[in-house]
Amino acid sequence: MTYNNYSLSQLQAIDAAHHLHPFTDHAELREAGSRMITRADGAFIYDSEGNEILDGMAGLWCVNAGYGRTALAEAAYEQMKELPYYNSFFKCSTPTPVLLAQKLAQLAPANINQVFFGSSGSEANDTAVRLVRRYWAIEGKPEKNIIISRHNAYHGSTIAGTSLGGMKLMHEQLGGAVPNIVHVMMPYAFELAEPGETDDAFGLRAARAIEDAILEAGADTVAAFIGEPVMGAGGVKIPPASYWPEVQRICRKYDVLLMLDEVITGYGRTGEWFAAQTFGIEADTITTAKAITSGYIPLSALLVGDRIARTLVEKGGEFHHGYTYSGHPVACAVGLANLDIIEREGLVDRVRTDTGPYLAQMLAERIAPHPLVGEVRSIGLMGAIEIVRNKETRERYAPSGSAAVVVRDHAIANGMMLRATGDTMILSPPLIWTRETIDLAVERILKALDLAAIDLKGK
Ligand SMILES: Cc1ncc(COP(=O)(O)O)c(C=O)c1O
Numbered sequence: 207m208t209y210n211n212y213s214l215s216q217l218q219a220i221d222a223a224h225h226l227h228p229f230t231d232h233a234e235l236r237e238a239g240s241r242m243i244t245r246a247d248g249a250f251i252y253d254s255e256g257n258e259i260l261d262g263m264a265g266l267w268c269v270n271a272g273y274g275r276t277a278l279a280e281a282a283y284e285q286m287k288e289l290p291y292y293n294s295f296f297k298c299s300t301p302t303p304v305l306l307a308q309k310l311a312q313l314a315p316a317n318i319n320q321v322f323f324g325s326s327g328s329e330a331n332d333t334a335v336r337l338v339r340r341y342w343a344i345e346g347k348p349e350k351n352i353i354i355s356r357h358n359a360y361h362g363s364t365i366a367g368t369s370l371g372g373m374k375l376m377h378e379q380l381g382g383a384v385p386n387i388v389h390v391m392m393p394y395a396f397e398l399a400e401p402g403e404t405d406d407a408f409g410l411r412a413a414r415a416i417e418d419a420i421l422e423a424g425a426d427t428v429a430a431f432i433g434e435p436v437m438g439a440g441g442v443k444i445p446p447a448s449y450w451p452e453v454q455r456i457c458r459k460y461d462v463l464l465m466l467d468e469v470i471t472g473y474g475r476t477g478e479w480f481a482a483q484t485f486g487i488e489a490d491t492i493t494t495a496k497a498i499t500s501g502y503i504p505l506s507a508l509l510v511g512d513r514i515a516r517t518l519v520e521k522g523g524e525f526h527h528g529y530t531y532s533g534h535p536v537a538c539a540v541g542l543a544n545l546d547i548i549e550r551e552g553l554v555d556r557v558r559t560d561t562g563p564y565l566a567q568m569l570a571e572r573i574a575p576h577p578l579v580g581e582v583r584s585i586g587l588m589g590a591i592e593i594v595r596n597k598e599t600r601e602r603y604a605p606s607g608s609a610a611v612v613v614r615d616h617a618i619a620n621g622m623m624l625r626a627t628g629d630t631m632i633l634s635p636p637l638i639w640t641r642e643t644i645d646l647a648v649e650r651i652l653k654a655l656d657l658a659a660i661d662l663k664g665k
Pocket of ligand 1: 325326327328329331360361362363434438439467468469470495496
């Protein structure tokens with residue numbers, strides 16, 4: 207590849223001159239220079255200087271099948287030679303989105319049989335908002351329009367995604383949100399449970415915040431509730447067992463649609479194909495993207511439940527919505543090949559029965575006792591480590607989020623890619639990880655925690 211002719215400093219200079227990065231303080235990045243990731247294989251990524259880094263984040267929660275899958279490259283190559291692009295507009299279709307939609311209907315919960323394709327999680331959530339509002343309009347209830355979401359939720363970075371999400375800093379820069387979206391508390395017991403409140407009692411209280419919002423607005427004005435089964439970017443917040451059944455009960459009681467955002471949890475992360483199956487949730491829409499192709503090529507799929515699909519198809523007329531790349535044949539070919547790998551290698555079962563429980567055990571036995579760690583939690587191959595100044599009182603280091611960045615920087619410098627969100631370290635590795643990979647990760651995380659503890663002494 208021609209970029210091999212460039213030195214790191216040349217690439218960094220060009221990056222700084224021309225490339226605006228996502229979610230980045232540009233002045234700060236340009237001062238420091240980007241780390242250039244140049245290749246990857248299996249569970250590891252490599253930078254331009256030859257450093258090997260164990261990828262604890264599966265890229266950005268997406269490379270579930272791991273790196274170096276030539277079958278995915280070949281699927282793209284063959285499809286590009288045969289038919290690189292054709293659209294799904296004006297009464298046309300191409301074979302791969304047809305077959306992928308069928309496959310997704312087979313894997314999804316029983317009430318879901320239809321799929322709308324896009325290119326990103328944000329786009330899919332835009333589609334979901336359009337669709338639930340359209341549903342109620344077709345049903346003669348256009349005033350049922352409000353969508354309830356949660357503080358600290360992440361649903362993407364388009365205007366609808368940002369509006370749906372509950373990220374304060376994103377809202378501050380939005381300059382006008384999509385109307386009729388309200389936010390309620392998140393199910394985050396570590397910080398929000400009252401002293402002495404059990405996990406179950408807290409879960410019910412957090413769910414009933416949704417009921418309060420419905421009653422305040424009036425049930426005849428509420429279209430839907432949207433939630434990530436496990437809040438991901440907000441800090442791997444795993445709700446208490448009581449939460450989702452109560453949310454489901456409330457949605458049914460007030461005839462409010464239930465939208466799940468499984469952009470992170472979809473395709474095996476929690477030990478089932480979808481977290482809807484892990485938690486036993488019956489959803490009206492499930493937003494998916496990322497791991498549908500293991501991140502090898504952009505693709506999203508909004509899975510649409512029978513209730514909405516029936517109304518849309520039988521009574522809706524034309525739905526004025528779609529993207530140039532809805533059902534892109536190459537992306538869908540890669541999606542089919544990727545799901546085939548995940549299925550053939552039994553990666554979802556492995557997470558449920560082996561690596562998921564082993565990660566939970568190692569976090570509890572090896573990481574939780576560390577003086578900087580206030581709590582560990584995980585579900586499947588999705589984990590969090592809370593960084594605290596005081597284990598007993600759960601006091602944090604000031605300013606908020608500063609300590610986790612110290613841990614993250616040591617982790618990366620010691621060959622372990624971890625993400626810091628606020629005061630939480632996040633782990634969401636490729637599903638190809640084995641017990642040996644988890645052992646290696648634990649050693650590297652412990653080293654980072656030890657080095658961070660030295661830096662943070664007296665702070
Ligand atoms: C739960 C969730 N929804 C939506 C998105 C947005 O996806 P994308 O970045 O592909 O637009 C993300 C991205 O991380 C996500 O985690």
